[in-house]
Amino acid sequence: MTTARTRETQIEVDPEVPLVRITREFDAPKELVFRAHVDPGLFARWSGPRDLATRIEAWDCRTGGSYRFVQTRGDDEFGFFGTFHEVRPDELIVQTFTFEGMPDGVALEKIRFEALPGGRTRLVSTSLVDSFADRDAFVASGMESGVVEGYEQLDEVLTAS
């Protein structure tokens, strides 16, 4: 059974629009959680899969600013970029997100920071794409492992031919 514990990450998939909502609570005030999202050094320490290192290439975290980061494992590199549309301290980040391996695809992400009693924070992150097929594909594969496994499969095809 996949019933998520309250403290653990919860996933909801919207039936009306191609959107995924991720909710998680943290034992830290929202100012800190916000800072861990906008400070490139801190962001690089937690974002991305465990076995990939994140390297920040560009980071201008303000309305109209943009970012680009690369995740590496050995010689494999995966680039991601986007634009910050709204950066409201301790409350909200609105940004776009594109994986460079799929340049036609773009997700619109909203990250909300909600204060909870006891100096805790609820983080609500939504990701909207432009088709149910894209949304379900990335949920089905897990966006990150899907990307990696896709490349591994491509490698296998290329070495076999």
Added chain:
Amino acid sequence: MAPDPLSRVFSALADPLRRDMVARLASGDATVNELAAPYDVTLQAVSKHLKVLQEAGLVSRTREAQRRPVHLEAEVFELMTTWIERYRREAEQRYRRLDDVLRSMPHEEGRPS
């Protein structure tokens, strides 16, 4: 516009009572009455929840006499829950690293050692 199958399953499982019903059906078929017994809700409400699960393809009901037991479509359930769970687990792992980062950041009340 009708939502796609995955969305239907996701929203069917978004409800705690329906998740609970599915968990019980995982150990065997049950009638509507049996399913309703542990809950403080009307039989009508349980039937409504079952209809949502049925429309999502998660459960089916046989025409077996009067009982018409509810049966969990285990394959559909496992495929969907595997997808959701893997995705959820990746997010959870990311946020556990964020927990670590937050613990290492200086708080207003004092600094961690």
